[in-house]
Amino acid sequence: xxxxxxxxxxxxxxxxxxxxxxxxxxxxxQLHFEAGGRDQGELALPQxxxxxxxxxxxxxxxxxxxxxxxxxxxxxLWCDVTPSPSMVEILVRDxxxxxxxxxxxxxxxxxDAPALWALSxxxxxxLDAEQRIVRITAxxxxxxxxxxxxxxKHWSEYFAVADGMDGHRPWQVFQIHSLxxxxxxxxxxxxxxxxxxxxxxxxxxxxxxxAPRAAKPDGAExxxxxxxxxxxxxxxxxxxxxxxxxxRPIGRIIANAETIGGRLDGPIRAEYANYAxxxxxxxxxxxxxxxxxxxxxxxxxxxxxxxxxxxxxxxxARRAGGLLALKASDHRIRLDLPRDDELMPVIGEFRxxxxxxxxxxxxxxxxSPDGSVIWxxxxxxxxMAAVIVADQGPGMSDEEQAKLFRKxxxxxxxxxxxxxxxLYISRxxxxxxxxxxxxQSAPGQGARFRxxxxxxxxxxxxxx
Amino acid sequence: xxxxGSSVGSRQSGQGLxxxxxxxxxxxxxxxxxxxxxxxxxxxxxxxxxDLGLVSAWIDALREQVENGLxxxxxxxxxxxxxxxxxxxxxxxxxxxxxxxxxxxxxxxAPAIGMPDPELPEAVQQRLGSxxxxxxxxxxxxxxxxxxxxANGRAFHLDLGELSAERTSGxxxxxxxxxxxxxxxxxxxxxAAAEKFLAGFDEREGRPHALERFCHWxxxxxxxxxxxxxxxGPALLLAMLARVSGLGFDxxxxxxxxxxxxRLAIVARAAGLSGHECLAxxxxxxxxxxxxxxxxxxxxxxxxxxxxEAQQMVARWRNHAASLDDWMDG
Numbered sequence: 001x002x003x004x005x006x007x008x009x010x011x012x013x014x015x016x017x018x019x020x021x022x023x024x025x026x027x028x029x030q031l032h033f034e035a036g037g038r039d040q041g042e043l044a045l046p047q048x049x050x051x052x053x054x055x056x057x058x059x060x061x062x063x064x065x066x067x068x069x070x071x072x073x074x075x076x077l078w079c080d081v082t083p084s085p086s087m088v089e090i091l092v093r094d095x096x097x098x099x100x101x102x103x104x105x106x107x108x109x110x111x112d113a114p115a116l117w118a119l120s121x122x123x124x125x126x127l128d129a130e131q132r133i134v135r136i137t138a139x140x141x142x143x144x145x146x147x148x149x150x151x152x153k154h155w156s157e158y159f160a161v162a163d164g165m166d167g168h169r170p171w172q173v174f175q176i177h178s179l180x181x182x183x184x185x186x187x188x189x190x191x192x193x194x195x196x197x198x199x200x201x202x203x204x205x206x207x208x209x210x211a212p213r214a215a216k217p218d219g220a221e222x223x224x225x226x227x228x229x230x231x232x233x234x235x236x237x238x239x240x241x242x243x244x245x246x247x248r249p250i251g252r253i254i255a256n257a258e259t260i261g262g263r264l265d266g267p268i269r270a271e272y273a274n275y276a277x278x279x280x281x282x283x284x285x286x287x288x289x290x291x292x293x294x295x296x297x298x299x300x301x302x303x304x305x306x307x308x309x310x311x312x313x314x315x316x317a318r319r320a321g322g323l324l325a326l327k328a329s330d331h332r333i334r335l336d337l338p339r340d341d342e343l344m345p346v347i348g349e350f351r352x353x354x355x356x357x358x359x360x361x362x363x364x365x366x367x368s369p370d371g372s373v374i375w376x377x378x379x380x381x382x383x384m385a386a387v388i389v390a391d392q393g394p395g396m397s398d399e400e401q402a403k404l405f406r407k408x409x410x411x412x413x414x415x416x417x418x419x420x421x422x423l424y425i426s427r428x429x430x431x432x433x434x435x436x437x438x439x440q441s442a443p444g445q446g447a448r449f450r451x452x453x454x455x456x457x458x459x460x461x462x463x464x
Numbered sequence: 465x466x467x468x469g470s471s472v473g474s475r476q477s478g479q480g481l482x483x484x485x486x487x488x489x490x491x492x493x494x495x496x497x498x499x500x501x502x503x504x505x506x507x508x509x510x511x512x513x514x515d516l517g518l519v520s521a522w523i524d525a526l527r528e529q530v531e532n533g534l535x536x537x538x539x540x541x542x543x544x545x546x547x548x549x550x551x552x553x554x555x556x557x558x559x560x561x562x563x564x565x566x567x568x569x570x571x572x573x574a575p576a577i578g579m580p581d582p583e584l585p586e587a588v589q590q591r592l593g594s595x596x597x598x599x600x601x602x603x604x605x606x607x608x609x610x611x612x613x614x615a616n617g618r619a620f621h622l623d624l625g626e627l628s629a630e631r632t633s634g635x636x637x638x639x640x641x642x643x644x645x646x647x648x649x650x651x652x653x654x655x656a657a658a659e660k661f662l663a664g665f666d667e668r669e670g671r672p673h674a675l676e677r678f679c680h681w682x683x684x685x686x687x688x689x690x691x692x693x694x695x696x697g698p699a700l701l702l703a704m705l706a707r708v709s710g711l712g713f714d715x716x717x718x719x720x721x722x723x724x725x726x727r728l729a730i731v732a733r734a735a736g737l738s739g740h741e742c743l744a745x746x747x748x749x750x751x752x753x754x755x756x757x758x759x760x761x762x763x764x765x766x767x768x769x770x771x772x773e774a775q776q777m778v779a780r781w782r783n784h785a786a787s788l789d790d791w792m793d794g
Contacts, residue, residue: 058633059659063667065680078680080668096683131779154782263641264634267651 012091015052019043022087027095031068031075035151046151048079052088055081067152074098074128123188123209131155131205139188139209142181155207158182179207246290254283292421295355306349306432310456313344313353313387317376320357324365331370335361338387344378345456346385348433353453356426356437357387360449363422364391367447384435385455390448396441404439426451515565521620522561523552529624530639537664539649539657546648551638557631563714564626566721568617570698570752577694577748583610585697587690591682599681606678609671610699625670636662672713675703691732691741693748701745708735710782720749724759727781729766733774739767 011025013032019042021032028045037044043052047066055062062081067074076096082089123139132152150158159179178187188209260268261276321337328335338344346353357376364374372392379386396404407424423437430437435453531547552558574582584607591603616622624632640654667673678684678700685691685704693701702720706713709731719728725746732742746760 054629058629058662060629060633060662061666061668062629063673063677065676076680078677094681096680154779262638263644264637267641267644267655 010091010093011095012089013043013048014087014089015043015049016087017056019049019052028092035068048077048090051079051081052083052090055083056088059083074134122211125155125207125209127155127205127207133158138181139211142184179209247287250283250287250290254280254287257283289421292425295421295425306352306429308347308433309350310458311346311348311350311353311453313346313385313453314338314342314378316350316353317357317378317387320354320361321376323358324361327362328365328374331365331368333365333368333370334373336373336375338376338378342378344380344385344387345458346453347456348435348453352429352433353451356429356451357389359422359426360389360451364389364393364447364449367391367393369393379450380455383455384452386450386452388448388450390446392446395443395445395447396439397443401439401441405437511562512569515562515569518565518568518617518620519558519561522564522622523549525621526624526627526635527552527639530636533624533661533664534636534639534654534657537657537660539643539654543643543649543654546643546646547639548642548646550642551635554634554638557627557635559718560627560631560714561622563717564622566717566753567699567702568614569754570717570720570749571614572617573752573754574694574698576751579694579697582697582699583607583614585695585700587696587700588678591678602674602678602681606671606674606700609674610697613671623670625667626672627670628672629665629667632665633662675699675713676707679703679707685735689736691737691745693745693752698749698752705731705735709778711778720753721755723755724761725750725755726761729761730769730774730777733766733769733771734778736771739763742766 011027013024013028014022016022021029021037021040021043024032032044035044043049045068047068051062051064051066061083062079064079064081066077066079068077074097076098078093080091080093082091123142124135124137125133126135128134131154133150133155134152136150159181178189180187188211191208191210192205257276257280258264261273261280263273318337318340321335325335361374361376368374368391374392375388375390377388377390379388405423405427407421427437430451430453433453435451437452438450439447440450441447527547527549530551531543531545534547535541535543571582574580579585588603588607588610591599592607594600594603612623613626627635636658640658643649643654644651684700685708689704690696691701696704698720702716703713705711706716709716711731716728716731719725719731722728728749729742729746732745737745740763743760743763743766746766750760
């Protein structure tokens, strides 16, 4: 239930430009102290602080909703934020409170819930109905963050989710089996209890944490204790944990570097803009590497399957060419793609075929001289159909061709943004779809990559 | 080439200039391509020409407002007519403009569902008669903002306040960069003008703010919310869905033109609409968006998706969306 509190008079708080409290009306000051804030210290209410910083950074007046949580309630505020050269003022105009269901400590009373409560709960995390963190009672030896910057974050932004759940769906709070606090590598076991209100509406979730399993040297717990970092495990950990955790910060680095490089926040000297563009390019390279490693993990897992769907190879080739047209035009490279009326129905998985062709055409652009032509042609035999990507690049010797499809193989090249995984992954994907990926080349005579897939006897095809 | 290399330098500059001129996109013709490529990659979705036309006209209107704003803030009259369309070639701003165009389309077609005055839905009218002066003030602010938006839209005009503070800031600074790149105006004066112009921006004057404020003040949607489109009007209804889903208003607008309205159906179910309410809501929104109704989900399909299931899916979109752009990619 939401209780709306109409303030007789608006309340306000004034912050210095570094986010420290200069002065505040009592209700806000009390919240600041309850959240662990200090007198004249940095504002301990994360959403209000973020709003103030955003307003200062842009030099603009903002008027937005913000939320604050304490042990028993979630407070929704309407804030008018006005920056000035020396400070920022937040005026709170209405104040709505929603009570949070009280945390019931573990009872172990043998009733219907003992299986849950018997875990004894070394720690406890309270989520609201939108799966945002409103409170953490951390295990004794874990510090969940002095600044309480986890408050009202979506739980998946704060915790690292580990084994026991589908790594591609970390939003499904019901499926958490274990998670880790930032800066603490231990995996805490989790049981999730939805908090259903009287009207059978989800009011929030309680995550009950119990002690992480200790790895025993004698391997007494057998399969339950993962071995340390063999290749497969490293790949899995990368794909499910490290990769997703890296994507967001790298994405932010790229976005910020592009903002600086594009001079979106104001004029800067050209060389600094160029430095920022270099940072963005390096970030994109890292992101490609992260994606490649995640793909590597997927295709090397025992359960890897591709869809068998009707795909028009000609259409996919045109789409891939269209996506890379801008990159090609940067180098005045002409892409000679299949005509619109050409059809080449095959059986495969649309997005995987597109991924392979993006890799092949992208490589061709990267290694072709400026002003050259890349041909993308279709071919067929009795039961196989093929797309050929041919370029006017430097070509490869037989020895290089023999190594080309190996994992991490760069043929001595560096600094071009490649990871050495693209062609390996592409060939594995082609094979998983019942096809092949081969190359013909000679030094100085360009390269011809040929992707073959089983023909679709029905002849029908679908797009994305 | 002479020994000093000067002739080469000038020839390279000349070639560079020619290449730069060739590379500059003519946004008037490129805009549909840009929008399609950036907003709906691989979706097979074709933006309607009337939406694209509106966005194109709005870009001109906004360009003029930015230009006048900068000139008035001290950039001087020499920038008159010099801010180009280039600063609008930005995914985030085009997405926001497209969302506004969709909203305009929904409002324009409101009479088709028995709503002759989309700017004055019953849900707002009721609040205009409230005894609480604050409620009346907030409802009146929304009414005025909606009237202005629709009247402007009919005249192919859009107020700068329709853009979020972030988009406005980005647009102004990109415009300043473009002027500087084109050698127009004095850089220090341009920067000062941009800062002054943005300092005069007040989010409270924008219509999206009025919608959000209305929902927040009245804690909408209510426990027994009337979800009829004709009762609320499309804008208020989408604002409520945005509030309850956490997906953002623009994202919710863009859900209304997706083929089959599947994601809109999930968001509605997550918000607590019953099967019948959801079906009626989707049919009305399809009518307003002028989508074919033949591919809407049927009652059995809608009812087969439980609220908790829908909430989990919405949580996926929300948790994985650092920004609207990310969400659109999803």
